[in-house]
Amino acid sequence: MKNPKIKIQQTDLLSDNWYILNKVTYDYQKEDNPIETHIREVYDRGNGAAILLYNSAKKTVILTRQFRMPTYLNGNASGMMIEVCAGLLDKDHPEQCIIRETEEETGYRLSTVHKVFETYMSPGAVTEILYLFVGEYDATMKVNEGGGIDTEQENIEVLEYTFDEAFAMIENGEIKDAKTIMLLQYAKINNFT
Numbered sequence: 001m002k003n004p005k006i007k008i009q010q011t012d013l014l015s016d017n018w019y020i021l022n023k024v025t026y027d028y029q030k031e032d033n034p035i036e037t038h039i040r041e042v043y044d045r046g047n048g049a050a051i052l053l054y055n056s057a058k059k060t061v062i063l064t065r066q067f068r069m070p071t072y073l074n075g076n077a078s079g080m081m082i083e084v085c086a087g088l089l090d091k092d093h094p095e096q097c098i099i100r101e102t103e104e105e106t107g108y109r110l111s112t113v114h115k116v117f118e119t120y121m122s123p124g125a126v127t128e129i130l131y132l133f134v135g136e137y138d139a140t141m142k143v144n145e146g147g148g149i150d151t152e153q154e155n156i157e158v159l160e161y162t163f164d165e166a167f168a169m170i171e172n173g174e175i176k177d178a179k180t181i182m183l184l185q186y187a188k189i190n191n192f193t
Contacts, residue, residue, distance in 0.1 A: 005029040009037070019045035044127045049098040050086035051113060051133040052183035053106065054163075054192055061166050061187070062106050062137060063180065065157040066148075076176075082159065082169065083177040086130075094131035106158050107146030108137045116186055121178060132183055134192075163193040 007027040015021040022042050029035050053062035065082050072079030087101035095113055103109050113135040121130050148154020161169070166184055169175040175184075187193065 014041065019043065041125065042127060043125055046088045046090070047094075047129045047131070048086055048088045049094045049101065049131040049133065050084050050179045050183065051098045051102055051135050052084050052180075052187060053102065053108060053110075053135055053137045054187060055137055056192065057138070059163050059193060060160050061163060061184070062108065063159045063161060063166065063175075064105055065159055066155060071176075081177055082175050082180065084180045084183050086179060089131075095133070098131070098133050098135075102135065103143065103146075105146050105148055105154070105156050107144040108141045109143045110135045110137065110141065116183070119179075119182070130179060132179065132186075134183065134187065163187065 005028060008024060009027060010025040012023040012025075013020070014023050020043070022044070023039060024042050025037065025039050027035050028038050054060070062085070063082050064085055065080055067079045068076070068081045069079065071081055085098070085102050085105045087097060087105070089097045092100065094115070098113055099110050102113075113133040116132050116134055118129050118131045120126075121128060146156065146158045148156040163184075166175065167188065170181055170184060175181060
């Protein structure tokens with residue numbers, strides 16, 4: 001169902017070098033009926049999925065650390081980010097995607113995951129919907145060392161922390177990634193710890 005108060009007038013492609021960046025010109029009808037013309041740049045990189053891997057017996061989580069250029073350009077001196085495992089859907093169903101990404105990035109092979117919610121992470125500029133999951137892991141599920149795929153130029157370090165360590169890392173600023181903070185808070189609210 002489309003919003004009758006929005007009428008897209010024009011979409012201009014600005015870049016398709018990595019993903020798609022469009023300039024969208026549209027009319028927006030305000031509540032008191034005047035119509036305004038707006039112009040916005042919209043970045044479409046596809047949808048993604050992320051997962052908090054947790055071990056209920058050990059009270060631990062698996063996180064990753066990797067270099068993120070956009071954070072480096074915006075004040076993160078090392079460019080390194082601690083995050084939950086995540087990836088783009090690449091035309092997969094979100095559950096299939098996150099099971100694949102979990103094995104590629106962390107080396108753990110999951111058979112089931114539980115979707116907890118979906119979110120727009122930066123709705124003012126990016127079209128991406130991020131599907132967020134939790135999944136339980138144990139040592140028997142470890143099938144390789146993880147670290148990502150060389151052809152995708154991934155250099156991912158796999159980390160294991162206690163829940164308490166991860167919560168402290170949010171508080172002291174070591175974890176700044178929104179999806180990771182959201183999933184750790186979900187775990188705390190739902191008594192995973």
